Amino acid sequence: MSEIEPNVIFSIENLNRDYICALDNLDMEKWLACFNKQGSYTLISNENESKGFPIAFMLDDKYERLQDRVTQVTVIQNDSTEHYQMRHMTQLTSIKDLGNNRYQANYNFSIFYTQNLVEKSELLCVGRYEDIVLVENGASFIQRKAVVDTNVLPRYVPYPI
Structure with a gap:
């Protein structure tokens, strides 16, 4: 296996940073x-993922559905969603070169949330990201799959993880 170029790692890490900052700032x-x-984008439980069950919390299987997710959160449900503050903690665990400027990157994550900004912060979920990233003039997700360790989350989740 060949060594991954430092500029590729930097691009992938910057993409992950932009992603988690966007969600932590609720900027869809x-x-x-x-x-x-x-x-x-897919948000799925580890149990369903490991058993090959296609049942996910969120399944945005093409770009148009990602656009729909933004509209859902910012327009359709904006006044009816119980908003909360998220804080993402991530750790890059591996990068593999897939060829053609595509890379598989894996991260562990833990996400905390605070309701109403006056209550105590609690753990929303932990898990892993399984990404396919295109690195050309920066980096972008071809696929981000968030696999959470549990089958039940402590609250309704309107935002991607």
Whole structure:
């Protein structure tokens, strides 16, 4: 296996940073900008993923559905969603060169949330990201799959993880 170029690692890490900053700031347009036009996003439990069950918490299997997710959060449900503050902690665990400027990157994550900004912060979920990233003049997600360790989350989740 060949060594991954430092500039590739830097680009992938910057993409992950942009992604988590967008969500922590509830900026869905910046979240969408992390994906290329072939992009997809899945939020699924580890149990369903490991058993090959296609049942997911969120399944945005093409870019148009990612756009719908932004509209859902910012327009359709904006006044009816119980908003909360997220804080993402991530750790890059591996990068593999897939060829053609595509890389598989894996991260561990833990996400905390605070309701109403006056209550105590609690753990929303832990898990891993399984990404396919295109690195050309920066980096963008072809696929981001968030695999959470548990089958039940402590609250309704309107935002991507």
